[in-house]
Amino acid sequence: MKMGEDVRGAHSEGPQKLVLCVLCGLPAAGKSTFARALRHQLQQELGWAVGVVAYDDVMPEAVLEKASGAGPRPEFRSPSQWKLLRQELLKYLEHFLLAVINGCQMSAPASRTEAMWKDFITCLKDQDLIPSAPVEAQSLYPLTKTAVSRPLLLILDDNFYYQSMRYEIYQLARKYSLGFCQLFLDCALETCLQRNAERPRPLPAETIHQMGNKIEKPNPEKNAWEHHSLAIQSPACASEARLKLTDLLITALENPIKYVEENLEQKETDRLICSTNILHQADQTLRRIVSQTMKEAKDEQMLPHNLKLLAEELNKLKAEFLEDLRQGNKKYLCFQQTIDVSDVISFFHYEKDNIVRKYFSKQH
Known part of the structure; x- marks a missing residue:
């Protein structure tokens, strides 16, 4: 696929180009390691701005335990609380996306979980998407030149084992006519269990077995909205797979989802946030x-x-x-x-x- 100069780095005249990339797979499949490598590759080879939002980092166990009153990994003990926190994180992402799209400062949501919001801000600062200067009780956050001067890929790193979890991201991309794609790290259950056992704080093996039974892999043949999806064998990524991956990301960037439905109420909400x-x-x-x-x-x-x-x-x-x-x-x-x-x-x-x-x- 031939890449234009705007795809390679320098931001072309016109609206900001954005892609939401869902990175999904079982625990210990290697998602975080893969996300870091992909971020480095795209920055070096294409000059893109890349942000990785790892759900485990932004929604740490301390926040989850406090919200649910459960022990480790309460997403399996209190699904309603877990879902609320995921939706709250989506709202944080929406505030950031609106700031990028409209070229304005990012506002802090009026209602938020302070610990999670702080970790989200830290995530953006660490990746040079907002300035790192600390400001007490800050409610407005300017964007860095990195965030607005070149194509931006946001990688959302989580298990996303249910199709509905990924569809929420697709809806967000459609809402603002952004690019959307999915990467599924296809790692054998036995390998995930072995890696998990070697971690300092492993999950219960039963948890990974449960998720392995529940996981709904991307199905482009059945769901049109999952058309831009790619299964990647973990841990190795052959050169042919790398070419497919790069092609997928560029295709998503150049072909944002068209949202033609008129939604005046939503437009009003977007304007208010911006x-x-x-x-x-x-x-x-x-x-x-x-x-x-x-x-x-x-x-x-x-x-x-x-x-x-x-x-x-x-x-x-x-x-x-x-x-x-x-x-x-x-x-x-x-x-x-x-x-x-x-x-x-x-x-x-x-x-x-x-x-x-x-x-x-x-x-x-």
Whole structure:
């Protein structure tokens, strides 16, 4: 397959190219080792940005045990809690993807498991996708040049033993018209059991047997959405398999999933998430303006009754501005690349001054 310059590295003019890659297989099949090698290969040979999100690292046992009250590997003891945590991690991924797609800062979800969110942020920092500078109580995260200047492959490393688990990733890719593919590490059960026994903290052999019985391998012939899938024999990856793998990834990159269904409600949700950074800046600034204005009114000895009415009007004005910002109703709130919060602030000052003059005229 012939590769264009934009595929090889330098980011072409146009929307950011993104691929979600599901890496699945039994425990101890060699997924994490394979993901690290693939990341190095793609960075060196194609110049891509590659991020590996290993579920075991982002959802460590301490988080899982706390959430479920279970012992080691509670996904088999508390499936409902495990599913909720997986869905929460998907929401984290969505926030990151939206920031990359729209070229804005990544916002922290309002509702999150702090330990898991911290590990997710650490994962992105360690791979130079967001800056590593520590910021206490940070709610907005800028992206690095690495994340936005070249094709980006996100490898999601987990067992994904049920088809439904992988389909959730496919739906996320379809939602934003991203590339999607699946890599299944086909490792013999006996080999996985042997490797697992050699680990410092092995899983119960019964757990791996159970997963071996449950696992639903990608089936491109049956499911059209699994068309871009490749089974790889572990641990070795022959040169022919490497060529197939590279071809699969490039094909996924160049052929994002087309999502033609109109979903206005979802578009509204996406816009709100992307505009969180603007809302945050505006909210903080408008709060300071209202507070300073009330202080000045008190210093000018405005009557208590008028002070109360002024505070009510200013807070109402602030709420209206923030709602307009959320809804994009005003001309200057059109959520384009050129949006400037200073325009919002300037207009707020204008409206605020009109209200203040009205109350000061009542004083005389």
